Amino acid sequence: MQPQFSKAEAANAPEGAILHDDATAKWFLVSSVAYFFIVGIIAVIIAAKFVWPDLMGTMSWLTYGRLRPLHVNGMLFGWLLAADMGLAYYVIPRLCGVKLWSEKLGLATAALWNVIILGAVVTLLAGVNQGWEYAELPWYLDVLVVVAWIMFGINIFMTVANRKYQAMYVTIWYTMGCILWTAFVYLTGNFATLFATGTNQANLNWMYVHNAVGLIFTPIGLAIAYYFIPRASNTPLHSHKLSMVGFWSLAFVYVWTGAHHMLHGPISQWLQTISIAFSLMLLIPVWAVVYNLFATMKGQWHQLRESVPLKFLMSGVVFYLLTCFQGPMHSLRTVNAIVSKTDWIPGHAHMAVLGCFSFFAIAGTYYAVPRIWNKALHSDSLANWSYWMLMIGGLGFFTTLWLGGFWQGWQWNNVSIPFIDTVIALKPIWIVRFVSGLMMFTGIVLFAYNILATALGNPEEAAV
Amino acid sequence: MPATDYTYPSVYFAYLFFTLSFLLAIYFFIRSRKDGYWGDQAEDAKYQIFEEDESHRRTP
Numbered sequence: 001m002q003p004q005f006s007k008a009e010a011a012n013a014p015e016g017a018i019l020h021d022d023a024t025a026k027w028f029l030v031s032s033v034a035y036f037f038i039v040g041i042i043a044v045i046i047a048a049k050f051v052w053p054d055l056m057g058t059m060s061w062l063t064y065g066r067l068r069p070l071h072v073n074g075m076l077f078g079w080l081l082a083a084d085m086g087l088a089y090y091v092i093p094r095l096c097g098v099k100l101w102s103e104k105l106g107l108a109t110a111a112l113w114n115v116i117i118l119g120a121v122v123t124l125l126a127g128v129n130q131g132w133e134y135a136e137l138p139w140y141l142d143v144l145v146v147v148a149w150i151m152f153g154i155n156i157f158m159t160v161a162n163r164k165y166q167a168m169y170v171t172i173w174y175t176m177g178c179i180l181w182t183a184f185v186y187l188t189g190n191f192a193t194l195f196a197t198g199t200n201q202a203n204l205n206w207m208y209v210h211n212a213v214g215l216i217f218t219p220i221g222l223a224i225a226y227y228f229i230p231r232a233s234n235t236p237l238h239s240h241k242l243s244m245v246g247f248w249s250l251a252f253v254y255v256w257t258g259a260h261h262m263l264h265g266p267i268s269q270w271l272q273t274i275s276i277a278f279s280l281m282l283l284i285p286v287w288a289v290v291y292n293l294f295a296t297m298k299g300q301w302h303q304l305r306e307s308v309p310l311k312f313l314m315s316g317v318v319f320y321l322l323t324c325f326q327g328p329m330h331s332l333r334t335v336n337a338i339v340s341k342t343d344w345i346p347g348h349a350h351m352a353v354l355g356c357f358s359f360f361a362i363a364g365t366y367y368a369v370p371r372i373w374n375k376a377l378h379s380d381s382l383a384n385w386s387y388w389m390l391m392i393g394g395l396g397f398f399t400t401l402w403l404g405g406f407w408q409g410w411q412w413n414n415v416s417i418p419f420i421d422t423v424i425a426l427k428p429i430w431i432v433r434f435v436s437g438l439m440m441f442t443g444i445v446l447f448a449y450n451i452l453a454t455a456l457g458n459p460e461e462a463a464v
Numbered sequence: 465m466p467a468t469d470y471t472y473p474s475v476y477f478a479y480l481f482f483t484l485s486f487l488l489a490i491y492f493f494i495r496s497r498k499d500g501y502w503g504d505q506a507e508d509a510k511y512q513i514f515e516e517d518e519s520h521r522r523t524p
Contacts, residue, residue, distance in 0.1 A: 095512060167500070167509040180488065184481040196474040204478055230513050237510040244501050251489045255482065 020093055022372040024106025024155075028086025029365055030455055031114055032079050037448040039074030040441045042067050047437040050430035061125045069136040070124040076134070076212070077145075078117040080353065083361040084220040085113070085152055088175050090368045091227045092156055095172055097164030101155050109151040116144050134209050135190045142190040149186070153179040170243035174223035177251060181215035199266050207258035213352055214254040221357035222246075222289060224364045225313060229293055232309045232367055238295035246288035253281045260331035263340065272333075279331035286324035293317050308383040309363040315391060316359030323352040338413065343429065344405025351398045354440070359390070362447060369451050378453035386446035393439025396432060404429030 046067050049055050056062040093100045100106060119141050123129075129136045137145070156179060160172055189208025196204055230237050237243065259267060259275035297303075297314065304310050326348050330339045339345065370377045377383060404426055411422040500506065 097512075097515065165509075165512050165515075167505070167512070169509045169512050171513075181485070184485050188478045188481055192474040192477045194474075200475050204474065207478070227513065230510070234514075236514070239507070240510040241502060241506045244496065244506070248489075248493055248496075251493075255485065 018093075018097065018099060020090075020099060020372075021103050022090060023103050024100065024110055025086045025090040025368065025372055026455070027107060027110035028082050028089060028113070029369060030452065031110065031117075032082035032086060032361075033365065033448050033451045035074055035078030035082065035117060036444055039071060039078055040444040042071045042074065044434075044437055044441050046071055047430075047434045051427065051434050060127065066125055066127055066129075069129055070121060072134065073120050073124065073136060074117070075353070076217075077120070080217060080358055080361055081220070082113055082117070083365060084217070084224065084357075085109075087224050087361065087364040087368060088152075088156060088220065090364075090372060091171060091224070092159050092175060095165075095169050095227070096159055096162070098159060098162050101158035101162065105151055105155050109148055109155065112144060112148045112151070116141055116148060119144070130190075130194070132189075132193060132205050134212050135193060135205065137190070139190075139194075142186075145186065145190075146183075149179070149182060153183070169226075170237070170240060170247060171223040171227040173244070173247050174219040174226065177247065178216060178219035178223065181211070181219065185211040185215050202262060202265075203259060203267055203271075206261040207255075210258035210261060211255060213349075214250075214257065217353065217357045218250065218254075221316075221360045224360045225289075225293060225316065228309060228360070228364050228367055229296055229313050229317075232307055232313065232363070233297060233300045233303050235296055235300050238292050238298075242288055242292045246285045246292065249281075249285040249288065253278050253285065257282065257327075257331070260336070263331070263333055263336045276331050276333070279328045282324060282328055286321065290317060290321045308380070308387055309367040311384075311387050312359045312363035312366070315387075316356045316363065319351050319355035319359065319394075323348060323356055326351075338409035339405055340409075342405035342408040342412070343401045343426070344409065347398050347401025347405055350394070350401070354390075355394050355398065362386075362390075365447075365451055369454050373455050375454055375457065378450050378457055382446050382450045386443045386450065389439050389443030389446065391443075393436045393441075393443060396436030397440065400429055400432045400436060404433075 045056070045062075046064055049064050049067075053064075060066065089100060089106055116137075120137055123138050123141065124136060128138050130138060135142075156175060160168070160176065185208055188204060189212065193201055193204045193208065226237065226243060256278035257275055259271050260279050263272050263276070293314075294317065304314060330336055330344070330348070366377065366383060407429075408422055408426060411417050411425065412419075496502070501509075
């Protein structure tokens with residue numbers, strides 16, 4: 001890859017200016033965008049399989065049971081977490097006023113991460129699967145994930161330790177929190193779970209699944225939003241103190257919520273009630289974050305017309321509010337009795353991981369890539385199109401699954417309706433889901449092409 | 465309990481992580497108060513985001 005600054009540019013830099021190499025950020029961002037596109041194809045195929053179950057015949061490698069975990073793991077770890085790590089490598093050195101502690105260690109981490117993702121593609125398609133939600137990867141890939149995460153953590157923590165400024169901006173807090181919490185969540189979910197049995201095993205797994213979203217993707221996603229919203233709008237954050245309220249309330253509240261996935265299940269009532277109470281308390285960090293980010297944009301909303309990163313960021317904040325209002329509400333026993341295990345849940349999960357955190361990561365990528373390659377974005381028009389395709393497709397997808405899920409739940413609660421009839425009844429829902437998925441995939445293609453064309457395009461295309 | 469059932473060690477392993485996370489959170493929360501994140505200077509950090517000067521580079 002090209003260095004991000006020429007010798008002439010380095011010579012023109014003011015005295016004391018830091019010239020970030022950004023090699024690690026580049027590798028993480030390019031590979032994550034490529035996986036977003038590749039795994040997007042898998043997503044469309046499994047959405048099509050809901051409508052045409054016989055699609056692709058009986059070839060074992062292409063069955064729903066193998067493609068679905070590949071879609072989940074590919075999107076979570078190949079696209080989203082890798083993009084978030086790439087953006088952390090871009091953001092943290094800038095916030096600390098120093099260069100990244102070790103680009104060599106960063107590049108080794110990027111190489112190892114790619115080995116893990118490619119290993120995941122092969123093993124999951126081959127049917128090598130631990131059989132646990134979000135923890136499908138075989139143990140040897142889990143070990144490599146732990147090694148890569150330690151390498152990532154050392155690099156970020158050492159960069160922070162060498163920082164120029166004493167006070168740490170909230171993005172640094174969330175990034176460091178994510179690194180520590182991920183260590184705890186991942187080890188428990190991928191190793192401790194395997195040695196437990198019965199209800200305890202299920203409880204540990206759901207603790208992992210929910211905290212994978214709440215203590216891995218939420219903090220790193222919010223770290224990105226807290227950096228790029230003020231940067232893209234050129235407006236200081238409304239309140240740093242309020243951002244600390246959000247951080248600490250997340251730290252103290254989130255870890256207990258996983259058991260709400262097992263409401264009405266064979267776990268003790270006190271544990272169910274605790275998970276409900278802590279789920280409701282999640283409204284505290286959520287409101288602290290959403291109010292802060294909305295207040296930052298006060299008087300600046302007109303900037304959304306011109307700025308694609310801001311469009312993605314603020315839409316992501318709205319989806320964050322919606323998904324985090326939904327979560328506590330359907331952890332209530334009465335609501336849960338209807339929506340649990342239905343299509344409502346993937347609708348909710350997609351709004352969190354795609355509508356919120358992927359929108360943040362896309363925004364960060366659109367903002368950072370032209371700057372670290374020192375080129376103009378390949379096409380503003382394509383960037384706008386990618387936003388609208390993802391937005392409209394996403395809205396169609398989420399709302400269809402909520403409505404369909406609720407309908408499905410009502411049917412399941414009526415014992416006189418045979419189960420197969422509830423499956424047949426949902427076909428129109430799944431057709432809309434497929435069409436919405438196609439729109440989202442189109443948005444992903446436009447985004448990936450735009451980013452790769454910017455990164456790999458001719459230097460002559462650079463804006464002056 | 466069968467000899468191969470590691471349920472309780474695994475659950476205690478998870479509890480250990482819960483406890484460590486909780487104690488670390490308490491420690492760093494108190495530390496954040498001592499470091500001034502809740503005091504009069506709490507808002508200073510939000511302006512650091514604009515101190516990274518890359519204006520010598522071409523603006524994409």
